[in-house]
Amino acid sequence: MQTRLVEYFLALEREGHFARAAALCHVSQPTLSAGIATLEAQLGKRLIRRDRKYGGLTPEGEAILPWARQLVAAAEALGQAAETARGPLRGELRLGAIPAAMPAIGCLATAMLERYPGLNISVRALTSRQIERELAAFELDAGLTYLDFEPPAHALSVPLYAERAMLVSAVGGVPIPAVIDWADLAGLPLCLLHQGMQNRRILDARLAERGLALRPLVTADSYVALLGLVQQGRLCSIIPDSHAALLDGLRWARTAPLPDMGEGSRVGVIVSDSAPMGPLAQAVLALARELRLPPGFTTI
Amino acid sequence: MQTRLVEYFLALEREGHFARAAALCHVSQPTLSAGIATLEAQLGKRLIRRDRKYGGLTPEGEAILPWARQLVAAAEALGQAAETARGPLRGELRLGAIPAAMPAIGCLATAMLERYPGLNISVRALTSRQIERELAAFELDAGLTYLDFEPPAHALSVPLYAERAMLVSAVGGVPIPAVIDWADLAGLPLCLLHQGMQNRRILDARLAERGLALRPLVTADSYVALLGLVQQGRLCSIIPDSHAALLDGLRWARTAPLPDMGEGSRVGVIVSDSAPMGPLAQAVLALARELRLPPGFTTI
DNA sequence: AGGCTTTATAGAGCGAAGCTATCAAGGAAG
DNA sequence: CTTCCTTGATAGCTTCGCTCTATAAAGCCT
Numbered sequence: 216m217q218t219r220l221v222e223y224f225l226a227l228e229r230e231g232h233f234a235r236a237a238a239l240c241h242v243s244q245p246t247l248s249a250g251i252a253t254l255e256a257q258l259g260k261r262l263i264r265r266d267r268k269y270g271g272l273t274p275e276g277e278a279i280l281p282w283a284r285q286l287v288a289a290a291e292a293l294g295q296a297a298e299t300a301r302g303p304l305r306g307e308l309r310l311g312a313i314p315a316a317m318p319a320i321g322c323l324a325t326a327m328l329e330r331y332p333g334l335n336i337s338v339r340a341l342t343s344r345q346i347e348r349e350l351a352a353f354e355l356d357a358g359l360t361y362l363d364f365e366p367p368a369h370a371l372s373v374p375l376y377a378e379r380a381m382l383v384s385a386v387g388g389v390p391i392p393a394v395i396d397w398a399d400l401a402g403l404p405l406c407l408l409h410q411g412m413q414n415r416r417i418l419d420a421r422l423a424e425r426g427l428a429l430r431p432l433v434t435a436d437s438y439v440a441l442l443g444l445v446q447q448g449r450l451c452s453i454i455p456d457s458h459a460a461l462l463d464g465l466r467w468a469r470t471a472p473l474p475d476m477g478e479g480s481r482v483g484v485i486v487s488d489s490a491p492m493g494p495l496a497q498a499v500l501a502l503a504r505e506l507r508l509p510p511g512f513t514t515i
Numbered sequence: 516m517q518t519r520l521v522e523y524f525l526a527l528e529r530e531g532h533f534a535r536a537a538a539l540c541h542v543s544q545p546t547l548s549a550g551i552a553t554l555e556a557q558l559g560k561r562l563i564r565r566d567r568k569y570g571g572l573t574p575e576g577e578a579i580l581p582w583a584r585q586l587v588a589a590a591e592a593l594g595q596a597a598e599t600a601r602g603p604l605r606g607e608l609r610l611g612a613i614p615a616a617m618p619a620i621g622c623l624a625t626a627m628l629e630r631y632p633g634l635n636i637s638v639r640a641l642t643s644r645q646i647e648r649e650l651a652a653f654e655l656d657a658g659l660t661y662l663d664f665e666p667p668a669h670a671l672s673v674p675l676y677a678e679r680a681m682l683v684s685a686v687g688g689v690p691i692p693a694v695i696d697w698a699d700l701a702g703l704p705l706c707l708l709h710q711g712m713q714n715r716r717i718l719d720a721r722l723a724e725r726g727l728a729l730r731p732l733v734t735a736d737s738y739v740a741l742l743g744l745v746q747q748g749r750l751c752s753i754i755p756d757s758h759a760a761l762l763d764g765l766r767w768a769r770t771a772p773l774p775d776m777g778e779g780s781r782v783g784v785i786v787s788d789s790a791p792m793g794p795l796a797q798a799v800l801a802l803a804r805e806l807r808l809p810p811g812f813t814t815i
Numbered sequence: 816a817g818g819c820t821t822t823a824t825a826g827a828g829c830g831a832a833g834c835t836a837t838c839a840a841g842g843a844a845g
Numbered sequence: 846c847t848t849c850c851t852t853g854a855t856a857g858c859t860t861c862g863c864t865c866t867a868t869a870a871a872g873c874c875t
Contacts, residue, residue: 216518216519216590216593216594217517217518217831217832218516218517218518218586219516219832220832221593232852233852233853233854234851234852234853242832242833242834243833243834243835244852244853244854245833245834245835245836245853245854245855245856246832246833246834248853248854248855249831249832249833249854249855250832252854253831253832258593258594258597258598259597259598260597260598260600262597265852265853266840266853267839267840267841267851267852267853267854268840268841268851268852268853269852269853274600274601275596275597275600275601277600278596278597278599278600279593279596279597279600281790281791282589282592282593282596282791283593285585285589285592285790285791286518286586286589286590286593289582289585289586289589290516290586292582292585293516293521293558293579293582293583293586294516294558296575296578296579296582297558297559297560297562297575297578297579298558298559298560299578300560300574300575300577300578300579301574301575489789489790490581490585490789490790491581491582491585517863519863520863532821533821533822533823534820534821534822542863542864542865543864543865543866544821544822544823545822545823545824545825545864545865545866545867546863546864546865548822548823548824549823549824549862549863549864550863550864552823553862553863565822566822566871566872567820567821567822567823567870567871567872567873568820568821568822568871568872569821569822
């Protein structure tokens, strides 16, 4: 059983296209074609449906998919473990973070770089569900997400900070009181994240508990977009205090804390709990445990 | 990264001897030697200490050991999954059981064979600790052991039956009362398992709670040995009721139930919870859930 | 010193995996 | 209907690496 062939299989499954998968594996298309054929011959089963075109996995292909991932991840980790048994950590650390946690990733990534020179870090903004899926598929080494809402299974976590919501408005724009009550929110001209985004779901749930509902005038899918809207002065918005920290020093923005949303907004690092833990995951977890976030983040 | 080479490495680690490891892998000794050298070259690290003799693993070797196991297990499971995606289960099911649970393994193994013809089953008697270790090292597919005493981590379990202790004596030998109290035990001429064996530890713990201690005249490491001693008529012993069920119909033996030892003697099937579950483990777990044990076993 | 055990080395054979070049089958567009 | 383009399979060749047998070298034991 050649790890290489299994990598071809996984690449093909991801790309759904022989030539692109081959390019991803840095081999020619006939090589990948032959590799898949060899793998199928060794297993005695057809794994890919195809006649002149890629047509998805057969049931057997689906059945081996988790094991194929496990195999490749183990091979990868084996190499990592050998390389870093002693000596510094090397290679690429793949981090995923929900948008709300992006400001904190700077802190985490910088600390990792500082402690482990020679490390490369790749950060991607993902939904909490994507983070869960990619951790399970070994396509991420660690994630930064909510720990309490819909916590992923088979994961180890270290809390980093507690998120609180802040109301933000432009100076000279929508006037906002210094102290805000839940009921005040319903009367403000708001722009918020789309319904369905996790952060919005949490906010809605908190308000629903109190019999309230928000009617934002604008919805968007990024905090940058919301801040752009707020800057115009016609709207105000609700953002995590971690983002509010980024605004610190901006002259046009005013923020006011929302009432405590209660427990359950902890944000932290998670890694996959399956199998022995890779050196990268171990390092991230260890660092997260010691990490002191700058002021602006509510420590737990 | 060739799975084959990693298998060589694991075999060598198990055997501590190049030629024996080579035989285990069905290759010649130079082949294994070269294979280890290739693996070391690919990883860029020395994995095995050796100068004219095997000298154990280097730190790097130790570091990759869990990943090596993971890799080989994933490769194995991949083959299994492909073969059994549809169609009957094939291959070898490796079961481990504590001695006390041996009588029940007949039931489990038979049911597996009946449902999955074409399956081969290998049963080994192990201590509960060995079962835990070998499950983690992917050298067992499932185990049969106590679920409540020192339960292993990272394992899924299905309870099968509750074990109760029985006093056994020979007809015409040591007279035993029909109803036994804890205090009675101290006065009987007993033979028991060695101290340190888990079953004995449990029994001792139960008695210690009541301020009692047993002074067996003979200790042994198997129930068969104990029964042989009992048959002589000079001693009586304490065995699990699962073994007592085997004696049913024997003319020389008499049994009497001990007082309830309380909760916590559940015996059941456990499988490793790491990674996706292999088809063998899935099948065993599913069957254990439906299994109806014959009379003589206390259902839960 | 001689024999035994244990690991490493040498050289040959063979199979598997890589490449380039080309073909075959659909689908889209003229 | 023809032509072109996309997509995957095939052919033929080369190279690389695993495997074998045979043998050497280095300790250990008597």
